[in-house]
Amino acid sequence: MxxxxxxxxxxxxxxxxxxxxxxxxxxxxxxxxxxxxxxxxxxxxxxxQPHTSAIDRHFRNVFAIMDEPRRQSLVSYYMQKYECGREQAMRHAIDDRERDQRRYS
The missing domain is CATH 1.20.5 (Single alpha-helices involved in coiled-coils or other helix-helix interfaces)
Structure with a gap:
C-alpha cells in the first residue's frame, strides 16, 4: 500500500x-x-519641478490670496524699496504683513 x-x-x-x-x-x-x-x-x-526654498513657500502661503503676477510685483516692490535680493524681499514682505496683523488685531 x-x-x-x-x-x-x-x-x-x-x-x-x-x-x-x-x-x-x-x-x-x-x-x-x-x-x-x-x-x-x-x-x-x-x-x-523647480526647487522652492522655505521662505518662498512661506511667502506663497502668507500671500496665497494674491495671484502670481501680484505676488511677483510685491517682491519687486520690496526688492527696490530695500535694495535687496529676492528672498530678503520676501522676508520683508512677510514681516510687514505680520506687523500689520498685530497692529490691527
Missing part, C-alpha cells in the same frame, strides 16, 4: 505541466517592469 501511494504521488507530479511555472515567472517579470515604469513616470514630474 505504501508503494501504491508513492506511485500515485509520482504520477500526480509528472502530470503537472511545467509551462504554468514559466508563465507565472513571465507574468511576474512583466508586472515588475510595468511597476518600475509607472513609478518612474509618476516620480518624473516631481523631479522636474
Amino acid at each position: 505504501d508503494e501504491g501511494s508513492i506511485v500515485s504521488i509520482q504520477t500526480i507530479t509528472e502530470a503537472v505541466d511545467p509551462q504554468w511555472e514559466i508563465g507565472l515567472l513571465m507574468a511576474f517579470a512583466v508586472g515588475f517592469i510595468v511597476y518600475r515604469l509607472l513609478t518612474h513616470i509618476v516620480e518624473r514630474p516631481r523631479v522636474s
Whole structure:
C-alpha cells in the first residue's frame, strides 16, 4: 500500500505541466517592469519641478490670496524699496504683513 501511494504521488507530479511555472515567472517579470515604469513616470514630474526654498513657500502661503503676477510685483516692490535680493524681499514682505496683523488685531 505504501508503494501504491508513492506511485500515485509520482504520477500526480509528472502530470503537472511545467509551462504554468514559466508563465507565472513571465507574468511576474512583466508586472515588475510595468511597476518600475509607472513609478518612474509618476516620480518624473516631481523631479522636474523647480526647487522652492522655505521662505518662498512661506511667502506663497502668507500671500496665497494674491495671484502670481501680484505676488511677483510685491517682491519687486520690496526688492527696490530695500535694495535687496529676492528672498530678503520676501522676508520683508512677510514681516510687514505680520506687523500689520498685530497692529490691527
